[in-house]
Amino acid sequence: MFPVSDTAGIESAVNRFMRYVNGPVDRWFGDRDTMHKLIDMARVSTARVIPENFPPPRVRGTVLLSVVNNRTEDAAALMEWYLHRDHFNRLDSLRRASAFDAVLRHRFPDYAQARDTNR
Structure with a gap:
């Protein structure tokens, strides 16, 4: 979960989410492709x-x-x-x-x- 308390936090949350998608999630799918x-x-x-x-x-x-x-x-x-x-x-x-x-x-x-x- 990537909580966003205001509009200023959106970019930070998106960046954290994309690091997760491009890191652990990508590896998880790669291990099962x-x-x-x-x-x-x-x-x-x-x-x-x-x-x-x-x-x-x-x-x-x-x-x-x-x-x-x-x-x-x-x-x-x-x-x-x-x-x-x-x-x-x-x-x-x-x-x-x-x-x-x-x-x-x-x-x-x-x-x-x-x-x-x-x-």
């Missing part, structure tokens, strides 16, 4: 969290995005990795992740085939 990078990022745990924390929306979203972009092998490999972890994020469980996998298998035959091959 290809499918390969997104797939790699799905396996990066949240910093400073023990045990390792892989947010379910990131992993599941990447699996689904991979499937709909005809990268079923990548999706299957990511799901295989995720399902065989020792622990899950507090918002997830092996049962929930397995149910998600089952729905994807049912809905996307190519994914099901890739998962069966990946085992």
